[in-house]
Amino acid sequence: MDGGFKPKWDELIQPGRVHGSLYYDQGIFKEEVEKIWFRTWVYIGHESEVPQKNDFVTKSIGPMPVLMVRDMKGEIQLLLNRCPHRGNAVCVQERGNRARFTCPYHSWTFANTGELINYAFPEGYKGTDKSQLGLGKVTRIANYRGFIFGSMAPEGPTIEEHLAGAKRCIDQLCDNSPTGEIEITAGFLKHRTRANWKFILENECDGYHPAFVHSSIFSVSDSAIGDLYGDNAVAVTRDLGNGHTEVDPRPEFRRRDKPMSWFGTTPERLPDYVAQMNEAYGADRARQIMIDGTPHTMIFPNLFIAEIQIFVIEPVSASESIQHSTAIQFKGAPDINRRLRQQTMGSVGPAGFLLADDTEMYERNQRGLEIREPEYLFLKRGEHRERRDEDGYRIGHSTDDLPSRAIWEHYREVMEDK
Amino acid sequence: MSTEAAEIEGPDILKEWVGKPRVYEKAFNPELYHEVQQFIFREARLQDIHDYDAWEALWTDDALYWVPANGTDTDPERQMSLIYDNRSRIALRVRQLKTGRRHSQTPPSQLARVISNFELLKSDSEDLKVMCNSQIFETNMRGDTMWASRNEYSLRRVGGELRMAYKKVVLINNNKAIYTLSFLV
Incomplete structure (x- = not known):
């Protein structure tokens, strides 16, 4: 940089802790625009x-x-x-x-x-x-598979190399459509928040917060989401490489062994969709897809596939961001699509039962960083119980800070030009 | 009440924001106008002071509460809306607010709204169709926010009292990125 602005990334980002200025410093934001947004796949x-x-x-x-x-x-x-x-x-x-x-x-x-x-x-x-x-x-x-990515860099990794383990998640999502294709056709809700984009990025696979931030809606509806993020949950968090992270609830859904349980419903309530799935994949494979459900994956830096909706994160400044959210639609499956839209509208956007409160947390975090002690944020939850899955990916408990640690390790590599 | 009506149409380029043509009542019935105004002022006050139960009691059993996004006359069965609540989802919204753990309303927004520009529309049913404008000042932990909307109501007489069967709130900036909207709009 010409202005001599050289953050010491190794001091700002350490194992299990990151410096508050990473969320509020406008100089760091400008560096991110150059090194992340105008260079890597977005x-x-x-x-x-x-x-x-x-x-x-x-x-x-x-x-x-x-x-x-x-x-x-x-x-x-x-x-x-x-x-x-x-x-x-x-x-x-x-x-x-x-x-x-x-x-x-x-x-x-x-x-x-x-x-x-x-x-x-x-x-x-x-x-x-x-x-x-x-x-x-x-x-x-x-x-x-229909998801369009762009990079301002003339050279660099291919999209497949960049997506790394997250490729499986996009495949998993598309497999839930009887045509193998999803559609984004319902228009976006645009939710402005006075917070740094990385608070949103980290929250997407933070399985620690739902029991508290969303307790209001869990307590008055029969949502089963809460079970995925309890102390006894068997869902895992996973580092998919290149800053991509997921909460993988498949262990829980496989334990239940009930098709469509991931969507809080039963095959009987979606007969057309289930018939289409059986037709497309054969009964056994269709059953497995409908048990596993759709992914919960944050693709660095800005695409969050949240089971039934996507979020696209737009950074505006160090302390301002926009979340764009919309329902995922399965091409050619109208009976499930209506429910996907209805559930999405209830949950997300400025008035959503869930996202209004997540966004409230981002803004409080951002204001909290005006207080300069302690200087670092603490991201060590579950460090002692990280392990590897059979494919070699790092995994942790669904409530652990593993996704944040994976994001920051990747972030540091990108910002250090490694 | 006279059925004499006027067709009012906006220029095409504005249609997305002004909405489809509506037929306004030209005749003026002061008693009815007063009653409708008093009802909507009361609704506004209950929202401003977060009297959730009293507000919920204003709805009919077949109620629809709709806050579209990205335009005025979008298709809520195809397009995302900010709020598209049937009666049971209105009840759920109220129950969530009443837990005291709806963090975006804890503490609750401090609100004052001004409702004006009342006009009655020609109605082809027993329901009264009302248009009005609303301007809301909100202050909360994030700061101060101004909201403005065109509202459309269907009001129905149930046991002699007016009730809301339909309320549509078209935020003037509903195509833009907006801050959290978790108070009752």
Whole structure:
């Protein structure tokens, strides 16, 4: 960095403890934008959000907006919404369908593949090479089972290398759809919070908090979520590599051995879906999928697959973030999709039975860090009982800080440029 | 009551935010207008002071409480809404608030709302259809927040008293990222 801003990462991030400034220091936030958001793979959106040619939707990569477009040839493009002329926005709609984007300032017009088609009064640009004046693009783009990721770095690991153990989780999710495909079609709730994005990131696989933060809703509804996160739970937390983490409740669901128990229901209540699953996978495999259910996985840095919904984390500043949440839909399975939406609407977003209170905790944490003693946060829960599963992944009890430790180890590697 | 009505339509570009055309009553019935206003003022007060039981008692058995996201006339059976509660989910919402462990309302938001611009819509049933605007000042541990909405009600006379069968709250910024909204809006 030019300004001589050189955080001592080995002092800020130590085994089982991290310094408070990592959550509030604006200089550190700027470093993260460069080293995480503008370099590593970041989740952008799902291909089902732009089903038709010329569909577009506004997404982001870190604090920067990105247009996710299905271009006139049917390819997905990630365009930067900045006119190369003077920086104006070439599109101010959140979503829509159009083959061209015209800047309102001087009428430069771009194809939805990014190329500059034309500018007004072209005589004034005699001899100019138009091909050098297209819209900026996210440098690399990858599609894993419909999930679109982007990276601003010209080189680096492939998406498969980056996803590491989290690949299994996306596969597990898609397997729960009788067509093997999920869709994101219900629009997003956008929940603003005055807290650092990493409080959200760490909370997603924190199995210690639900018994307390969500006790209000557990005590008045017949939610079975609480059982997964008790002291006697058999669910595990797992370090999937590259900062990806999960709470894996499959041991609990396999113990119950009841299809659809993961969704708090029974096969009898979803006959169409169950018939479709049996048809698609055969009865044995379908039964196993419907026992295991969908994953609870945080893909670093911004995609949280939360069983029946996804969250996308957008960092705004060191102390401001936005959570985008929506129901997952299984392509071609209307009877379960309605329930997925209804449950999601009850749980998440600014008025959700769960997320309003999680978000309250993020904000209190953030304000708490204004108090400068003790300087470090304590993340050692379950350090003594970490172990390896049969595939070699580090696992812990469902209420342990293992996910936070895994996130911070990866974070430190990325920030140290290793 | 006169059935004379006026068609009011906004320009197309605004439709997403203004909503579908609605037919407003042109006739003015001062007694009815007063009764409707008093009912909605009372609802506002019960929300402001967190009198959850009294608020819940205002709903009919077939009630629907809807706070859409990303527009005015979205399809709540297809699109995500901030709140899309049937009667039993309204009851659940109230029960959660009453536990005292709904952390985002512990301590509760301090609230004052102003309700205005009442207009009656033409109704094709016994229910009274009411439009009004609401502006809410909220202060809590995070800070001060202003909320503004267009509200639409269906009110029904049950045993001589007005009840809410339907309440739709269209936050003016419902397409933006908004802070936690865990008080009764």
